[in-house]
Amino acid sequence: MALLEIENLVVEFQTATGPFRAVDGVSMKVHEKEVLAIVGESGSGKSVSMLAAMGLLPWTAKVTADKLTFNGRDLLGMSSAERKKIIGKDISMIFQEPVASLNPCFTVGFQIEEVLRIHLGLDKAGRRKRAIELFEAVGIPDPAERLGHFPHQMSGGQCQRVMIAIAIACNPKLLIADEPTTALDVTIQKQILDLLMRLQAEHGMGLIMITHNMGVVAETADRVVVQYKGRKMEEADVLSLFESPKSNYTRALLAALPDNATGDRLPTISELFVDEPSLQGAAR
Amino acid sequence: MTVVLEARNLVRDYHIPGGLIKKAKTVHALKGVSFTVEQGKTLAIVGESGCGKSTLGRILTLIDPATSGELLIDGNKIDITKGELTSEMRRKVQIVFQNPYGSLNPRQKIGDILTEPLIINTKTPADERRDRAMAMLKKVGLDERHYNRYPHMFSGGQRQRIAIARALMLNPKLLVLDEPVSALDLSVQAQVLNLLADLQDEFQLTYVFISHDLSVVRYIADEVMVMYFGEAVEYGSRDEVFADPKHSYTKTLFAATPRADVASIKARLAKKQAA
Numbered sequence: 001m002a003l004l005e006i007e008n009l010v011v012e013f014q015t016a017t018g019p020f021r022a023v024d025g026v027s028m029k030v031h032e033k034e035v036l037a038i039v040g041e042s043g044s045g046k047s048v049s050m051l052a053a054m055g056l057l058p059w060t061a062k063v064t065a066d067k068l069t070f071n072g073r074d075l076l077g078m079s080s081a082e083r084k085k086i087i088g089k090d091i092s093m094i095f096q097e098p099v100a101s102l103n104p105c106f107t108v109g110f111q112i113e114e115v116l117r118i119h120l121g122l123d124k125a126g127r128r129k130r131a132i133e134l135f136e137a138v139g140i141p142d143p144a145e146r147l148g149h150f151p152h153q154m155s156g157g158q159c160q161r162v163m164i165a166i167a168i169a170c171n172p173k174l175l176i177a178d179e180p181t182t183a184l185d186v187t188i189q190k191q192i193l194d195l196l197m198r199l200q201a202e203h204g205m206g207l208i209m210i211t212h213n214m215g216v217v218a219e220t221a222d223r224v225v226v227q228y229k230g231r232k233m234e235e236a237d238v239l240s241l242f243e244s245p246k247s248n249y250t251r252a253l254l255a256a257l258p259d260n261a262t263g264d265r266l267p268t269i270s271e272l273f274v275d276e277p278s279l280q281g282a283a284r
Numbered sequence: 285m286t287v288v289l290e291a292r293n294l295v296r297d298y299h300i301p302g303g304l305i306k307k308a309k310t311v312h313a314l315k316g317v318s319f320t321v322e323q324g325k326t327l328a329i330v331g332e333s334g335c336g337k338s339t340l341g342r343i344l345t346l347i348d349p350a351t352s353g354e355l356l357i358d359g360n361k362i363d364i365t366k367g368e369l370t371s372e373m374r375r376k377v378q379i380v381f382q383n384p385y386g387s388l389n390p391r392q393k394i395g396d397i398l399t400e401p402l403i404i405n406t407k408t409p410a411d412e413r414r415d416r417a418m419a420m421l422k423k424v425g426l427d428e429r430h431y432n433r434y435p436h437m438f439s440g441g442q443r444q445r446i447a448i449a450r451a452l453m454l455n456p457k458l459l460v461l462d463e464p465v466s467a468l469d470l471s472v473q474a475q476v477l478n479l480l481a482d483l484q485d486e487f488q489l490t491y492v493f494i495s496h497d498l499s500v501v502r503y504i505a506d507e508v509m510v511m512y513f514g515e516a517v518e519y520g521s522r523d524e525v526f527a528d529p530k531h532s533y534t535k536t537l538f539a540a541t542p543r544a545d546v547a548s549i550k551a552r553l554a555k556k557q558a559a
Contacts, residue, residue: 041469041470041471041472042440042469156333185332185333185496186332186496186497186498186537186540186541187332187536187537187540188332189540189542190539190540190542193542201559212469212470213542214470214544215499215541215542215543215544216542217544218542218543218544218545218548218549218552219542219543219548219552238549238553239546239549239550239553242544242545242546242549243546252471253470253471254544256470256471256473256474257470257499257544258474258477258499258500258502258503258504259499259502259543259544259545260544261503265478265481266474266477266478266503267474268471268474268475268478269470269471269474270471270475
């Protein structure tokens with residue numbers, strides 16, 4: 001059975017100029033122990049579809065779907081109290097800006113222990129022991145000392161490690177990583193990706209990687225969903241996506257990589273990919 | 285070929301003043317960097333955050349002075365601490381910043397943004413300023429209609445075009461590009477890189493391209509300098525550096541860059557199967 005099943009997801013935002021459709025009929029499945037990458041440019045709805053699945057969108061968003069289930073349980077019809085028991089425990093998320101997603105007013109130790117207290121109900125000594133274990137697992141040196149530090153005392157890469165530690169604190173079945181390495185240097189990016197892949201394999205988590213970096217996709221994913229303007233353009237396993245992309249948009253995206261440049265000019269997406277009129281009408 | 289930019293042993297220290305309990309500290313941001321760039325060529329400066337590449341960019345753009353060392357632009361020695369910097373010298377170097385959302389004044393119209401460098405540095409009359417701004421808008425792929433609009437009406441890629449247009453208004457010889465495409469989407473990135481290549485051909489511009497993205501550097505650079513903790517650990521032509529990296533940090537950097545080719549995906553999947 002699929003871990004997360006999304007069928008025909010539509011997300012609309014109420015704006016001053018009428019409803020704006022950010023996600024338009026997206027379907028996807030994530031299986032246990034699978035790494036799914038969602039690729040797209042800004043505005044393609046890749047983050048919004050995941051936020052919708054977790055119920056984290058503001059009230060201005062209208063979310064409808066034929067099916068939106070996690071582990072067989074319907075996420076849409078669930079009360080928010082019930083959902084809170086799942087979010088952060090069985091499904092957890094890592095965000096793009098590691099420094100901004102931690103609370104600057106509290107020590108990182110407090111923030112990780114908060115999760116352990118709410119979801120697992122551990123006592124004080126148990127929380128501290130588990131927090132140290134988690135910091136060790138994500139490769140933070142001198143974990144007992146580090147628990148007392150504030151986010152501003154740590155580097156961006158270390159903050160992302162703390163975020164990952166918080167996200168895996170309750171052994172989630174599904175981890176959603178929203179551009180986890182975009183704000184980091186390449187050498188740190190490599191370390192964080194290696195860490196995520198190791199944890200995914202060790203814990204047998206499902207992992208959704210939201211990214212716009214084709215290199216990150218190539219290095220991590222089993223299966224890939226390509227999104228454009230809120231629509232799913234293509235879904236394929238990673239090898240066939242890079243070897244023989246079916247959709248014109250994917251082909252244009254791959255051709256625009258400077259790695260694949262032949263000759264002096266880079267082909268741009270607007271030259272290679274003409275937005276189908278049917279899509280334009282539907283998406284606006 | 286004429287050498288446009290020459291740096292000899294540039295050093296920059298930042299002094300952090302001490303307080304009641306803290307001792308004063310000196311940060312060596314740049315520890316003696318030397319290079320030359322010829323007209324019409326691109327030098328890429330690569331390194332991670334904190335390695336001094338933006339400090340170098342600020343010295344080259346004459347924003348900050350170097351602590352010691354010599355900077356020659358167009359054969360003239362420049363020392364901005366002595367206060368003898370003429371507007372003519374200023375005109376020769378311009379900069380494009382990383383984030384086009386932060387580098388354009390939201391309360392200025394595009395026309396005012398583009399004509400401001402002319403008002404400050406030249407005595408061009410108003411109607412000529414306007415004509416030149418209009419012409420520059422077309423050059424960077426925008427439209428005359430955009431002259432009276434505000435920055436918030438543009439997308440990230442268009443804003444970066446405006447920032448490039450502003451930098452080119454004074455016909456500079458040297459353009460310092462501080463991570464100009466890292467805030468942009470892949471498709472927009474390709475457009476901006478193409479624009480930069482076209483403008484370089486047309487005006488014989490010299491670029492100093494600061495970046496941490498090796499795939500972009502490999503595409504655009506003629507020469508590459510890799511920096512690590514304020515030192516240039518590797519400096520050579522693009523083909524030399526990419527084919528045969530000598531310093532261990534450069535090798536680490538190359539190994540860390542994700543590869544998007546079919547062969548490396550196959551290798552990764554095979555490894556995963558075996559595990």
